Amino acid sequence: MDKEGLVVTCAIISDGLRYFACQRPVAKKHGGKWEFPGGKIRSGELLSEGIKRELNEELNIEVQVLEQLESITEAYNDFVIHLYPFWCKIIKGYPEPLEHQQIGWFKIEELAKMDFTRADKVLIDRIKKAGGVPAIGEQR
Numbered sequence: 591m592d593k594e595g596l597v598v599t600c601a602i603i604s605d606g607l608r609y610f611a612c613q614r615p616v617a618k619k620h621g622g623k624w625e626f627p628g629g630k631i632r633s634g635e636l637l638s639e640g641i642k643r644e645l646n647e648e649l650n651i652e653v654q655v656l657e658q659l660e661s662i663t664e665a666y667n668d669f670v671i672h673l674y675p676f677w678c679k680i681i682k683g684y685p686e687p688l689e690h691q692q693i694g695w696f697k698i699e700e701l702a703k704m705d706f707t708r709a710d711k712v713l714i715d716r717i718k719k720a721g722g723v724p725a726i727g728e729q730r
């Protein structure tokens with residue numbers, strides 16, 4: 591097991607009512623699981639730069655980081671993940687599923703029932719308990 595752990599960022603994007611989530615391709619690790627868009631940080635890259643790069647690569651959107659949320663560390667069978675969530679706002683483009691099986695907008699109650707990884711379940715629980723991240727304006 592990689593003791594250092596994998597540093598992964600993810601974006602929480604909300605239209606005030608629903609949250610944006612993506613389903614991983616079957617062939618990838620955690621295939622078929624739902625996740626918040628993002629990915630591994632490259633060496634020397636700032637977390638806030640990594641999240642913007644990943645969303646651009648995966649969804650062809652530009653985002654503004656509004657706030658960094660509390661990180662989550664989870665041990666899976668073969669690796670440890672340090673998940674760094676960022677509350678983000680889309681400032682350019684509409685999400686396209688360039689690397690995911692499916693993408694969509696879901697209410698928090700729906701997210702709580704979907705098949706997310708353990709790290710994400712912790713995050714969803716936190717958002718639910720906090721009563722949601724504040725609405726972030728106009729999105730379709």
Ligand SMILES: Nc1nc2c([nH]c(=O)n2[C@@H]2O[C@H](COP(=O)(O)OP(=O)(O)OP(=O)(O)O)[C@@H](O)[C@H]2O)c(=O)[nH]1
Pocket residue numbers: 596598599600619620625626627628629630631671673707708709710
């Ligand atoms: N993107 C993302 N990955 C997550 C989340 N939660 C979580 O456990 N992970 C896990 O973090 C690991 C790395 O994410 P990733 O595979 O998206 O990273 P990446 O796009 O940079 O990888 P790649 O370049 O190999 O495709 C995966 O095992 C993934 O399941 C999440 O909310 N978003």
